[in-house]
Structures are given as C-alpha cells and as structure tokens.
Amino acid sequence: MTPAPQVTTAALDVSGLSHAFGPRQALRDVGFSLDPGDFTVLLGLNGAGKTTLFALVTRLYHSRQGRIAVFGHDIRRQPSAALAAMGVVFQQPTLDLDLTVRQNLAYHASLHGLAGSRARTRIEEELERVGLADRRNARVRQLSGGQRRRVELARALVHDPALLLLDEPTVGLDIESRRFLIDHVRHLCRSRDMAVLWATHLIDEADDTAKVIVLHQGQVLDQGPVPQVAARAGAATLRAAFDTLTGAAR
Amino acid sequence: MTPIHYARCLGGIVKREALRWTQQRGRFFSALVRPLVWLAIFAAGFHFVLGVSIIPPYETYIPYEVYIAPGLLAMIQLFNGMQSSLSMVYDREMGSMKTLLISPFPRWFLLTAKLLASVVVSVVQAYIFLGIAWFWEIDPPPLGYLSVLPALILSGLMLGALGLVLSSFIRQLENFAGVMNFVIFPMFFASSALYPLWRVKESSLTLYWICQANPFTHATELIRFALYGQMTPLSAGVVAGATLLFMILAVWGYDPGRGLLARRGGGE
Numbered sequence: 001m002t003p004a005p006q007v008t009t010a011a012l013d014v015s016g017l018s019h020a021f022g023p024r025q026a027l028r029d030v031g032f033s034l035d036p037g038d039f040t041v042l043l044g045l046n047g048a049g050k051t052t053l054f055a056l057v058t059r060l061y062h063s064r065q066g067r068i069a070v071f072g073h074d075i076r077r078q079p080s081a082a083l084a085a086m087g088v089v090f091q092q093p094t095l096d097l098d099l100t101v102r103q104n105l106a107y108h109a110s111l112h113g114l115a116g117s118r119a120r121t122r123i124e125e126e127l128e129r130v131g132l133a134d135r136r137n138a139r140v141r142q143l144s145g146g147q148r149r150r151v152e153l154a155r156a157l158v159h160d161p162a163l164l165l166l167d168e169p170t171v172g173l174d175i176e177s178r179r180f181l182i183d184h185v186r187h188l189c190r191s192r193d194m195a196v197l198w199a200t201h202l203i204d205e206a207d208d209t210a211k212v213i214v215l216h217q218g219q220v221l222d223q224g225p226v227p228q229v230a231a232r233a234g235a236a237t238l239r240a241a242f243d244t245l246t247g248a249a250r
Numbered sequence: 251m252t253p254i255h256y257a258r259c260l261g262g263i264v265k266r267e268a269l270r271w272t273q274q275r276g277r278f279f280s281a282l283v284r285p286l287v288w289l290a291i292f293a294a295g296f297h298f299v300l301g302v303s304i305i306p307p308y309e310t311y312i313p314y315e316v317y318i319a320p321g322l323l324a325m326i327q328l329f330n331g332m333q334s335s336l337s338m339v340y341d342r343e344m345g346s347m348k349t350l351l352i353s354p355f356p357r358w359f360l361l362t363a364k365l366l367a368s369v370v371v372s373v374v375q376a377y378i379f380l381g382i383a384w385f386w387e388i389d390p391p392p393l394g395y396l397s398v399l400p401a402l403i404l405s406g407l408m409l410g411a412l413g414l415v416l417s418s419f420i421r422q423l424e425n426f427a428g429v430m431n432f433v434i435f436p437m438f439f440a441s442s443a444l445y446p447l448w449r450v451k452e453s454s455l456t457l458y459w460i461c462q463a464n465p466f467t468h469a470t471e472l473i474r475f476a477l478y479g480q481m482t483p484l485s486a487g488v489v490a491g492a493t494l495l496f497m498i499l500a501v502w503g504y505d506p507g508r509g510l511l512a513r514r515g516g517g518e
Binding site for chain 1: 255256258261262263274348352
C-alpha cells in the first residue's frame, strides 16, 4: 500500500522501507524519523544494511518498497528538493586527490548551483570551522586521513544542508580526529538545529544524550533515546542492550 | 533550479575535468604523445608501403601521414572518451562518482554535463595535435581548422557517450583492460582510420561491411571531410544517431531504479 503524501516537518522520514539485491534481503520494513536538531546514531554491525540504507536515502538506488521523505519531499517524486537539503559524508573517501582542498569544495558548490562569490564565502567559513583554512591550497593527497575526513565534512556543509548523513565517518581515524569530528557534528546539531544521521558500528559514539536506531540484519530492532532503548532491553548500558537485542535476533 | 544554476553546475563539472586533465601529468602527456608516435613512427614506416590513390576529399596524391591524420584525431577522441570512462569507473570505485550523483540536478543533466566536459578536453587535445601535425606538412586549408570544429564536437560526443555507456556496465577497473581489447582496438583497426576502405574491400568484403557499420569509421570520415570544408551527410547522420543511442543507454545504465547500478549494489 502506498501511503498518501503528507506534509511533515520531519527532517528525514523513512517508512516501510525494504530492499533486496537478488535473493538477499538487505533491508526489511525499516522505519524511523529524524527531527531537526536530532543527533541520531544508526548502530549496526558491518553488513547490517547501513550503507544500503544510505544509498537509498541519497537516491543512488531506488527503493521498490517503502517511502523516504526529506522535509516532506519524497525522494522519488521530488529528488531535487530532497537532495538539495541533504549533506552527505560517505564511508569511502570521495575527494579528488589530485585537486586542492578548495578546488574540491568549489566543485561540490557548483554541483549545488552555488554562485562563485557565495561559494567562496561558504568554503572559507566551513574550512575555518574545521580548522583547515590554512590548508586550502594544499593538494588533498598531502593531507592526513583525519584532515581528509574534516575536508569531507566541510564539503558536505558548503551548501548549508539541514540534514546531514554520515556513513561510518570515523573509520580509520585516530582518537583525536574522531573526537573532533563527533564534537563538531554535535555542535552543528545544537547551533544550527541540524538533523544528523550518524551510522557506525562503534557503540561508544552514541552517548546518553543521543537517539539510537539499532539495525541488525536489515531490520530495526529498537529505536529511541539511548537510556530508553537500554531500559527496554533491561540493560544498564547501550552495549549490553545491543548484545541483548542482537542476541535475541540471532 | 533556474538555468543559471544549471550553467554553474555545468561550469563546475567542465572545470574539474580540465583540472584533472592538466594536473594528472601522465595523462596529459600520453594524450599528446600517443598520436604523435603513430604519426612519427607508424606513418613514416608505412609511408612507402601503402600507396594511396586520389580519393575525396583529397584533390591530389597525398602522403600517408596526411591520410591518417583525421583517423588520429578520432583516435585522440576515442582514447579521451575511454579515459573519461575509465575515470568514472575509478571514480565509482573510489566513491567520488557518488558526489556527482547526489547533486540535486537531474541525472541526465549531470551525465550530459560530464560528457560535454570530456568533449571540451578532447577538442582542445585535437587542436594541439593539429598544431604539432602542421610540422609534418599536414596542412589543411586554413578554413578547415574552423570547419572541423563541429565535426570534432560531434564525434567527441559520440565517443564520450560510448565511454559513459561502458562505464555504467563495467563493475571494476580490471574489466576495463578487456574493454580496451574488445572496444578500442577493434573500433580503431576495423575503420577507415589507417587505410581507405576501397583497399579493405579488395581484400575482404565482410571486413569492408564491418568497417562501414563501425561508427568510428563515420567519425573519422566526418572529421576528414570537415578538415577540407566538406560535409558528409551519411557520416554526420550515423555519428549523431549513435550519439543519441549511446546517451540513452548511459542514462538508462545510471538510472537508480532500472539500470545495472541498482542491481549490483550487493557487493557493498
């Protein structure tokens, strides 16, 4: 059944989403909703379906079942409005290594139709925020892994999105870079009322103030504020709750 | 999104392609050296082996170098189209193709912009080659340098669109070597680029018809005649038709719901 289009203020609304690659069911009836200002951790082991979910939300693939809406814009019917409101940091590095930091960001700005002057201002602002303004003319190849991740975050924010999606953004980073990334993104949630979906398999990236969606083998096992999810599973910590939930699902 | 937004997006994609071309030095030089090697070594070697009779658009006996120059121009564009395709396969493996595809602009526009960007680069390369080839006494009439431009754009579009189609069907970089062997070499050799088709007809009628059906032959002939201020409607029609066909296939291949992109996501 196709749900009737509805006006919603949710930054991201996913309902009844299923997806299969041939016989393999990657996602099964996934549903959740993100409000502006929410920091939501999509928690799941490798292979849980996080990357597939990201590919569907960003319209790299079409879903045959279910609905995805970004600020009320259906990703299938109004992809342009939905994609314009979204910033994405993918799991794989996506920067052009032979170009400079600024050239990479300027390319992204043009993909969103930003005017030259506005793009330059926004690029400077975001590079300043991630502490890389002095590396603007460096080739990406010369940057460390942590710096490249910060550039990717700055790039995702250049067009001022109200929804930010990050797929395993801290993989391969040292503790300091990881801390910086988490703090910076949480600050964005508070200061810009940005909705964030942060996919990870690292449980400690969801603290007690975050919301969490536990995804396991393509299914949402539970979701809500971390303390509530832990309490429902009868566990003291999210780690214990995760083990209980995924153990029960096996 | 207004036309000005589209123009900015197109400008950004063209700029990136140009930057990549100039900043990847190896690619820059190999693109220039490859046709010159053909001209300096291959053509010099075959200079005395092949006799070329007077055939249109030439009005006199011509040296072999002059005969293969249009074919080498088309070869520059063929390699550039494949190079751009290679960079898309590479992009997809590296993930940067995703940044293009999540742009709010329609996918057909993004692919067309990518195609136009690759054509701009290939046309610039073709003119650099023509500049150097002048020293080999490949000197078409001055107006020919102007009249060849639309031919170069059209053939660049066709070969770039072919590259796009291939990139949407190739899953990994390793498979690309196969494409080189099964697409580039047959297309180049089974065409009028290196030898006039009347000679091919003398040796094999089947091969002659294969060459006639090869769109690369028509790209070469389109460029050859345009270089002498002449137009070949048949070749122009074939090249335009093939461009349209390849572009439809590419948009289909990159469609998130229908194309192969959706079906092969299981590997992630």
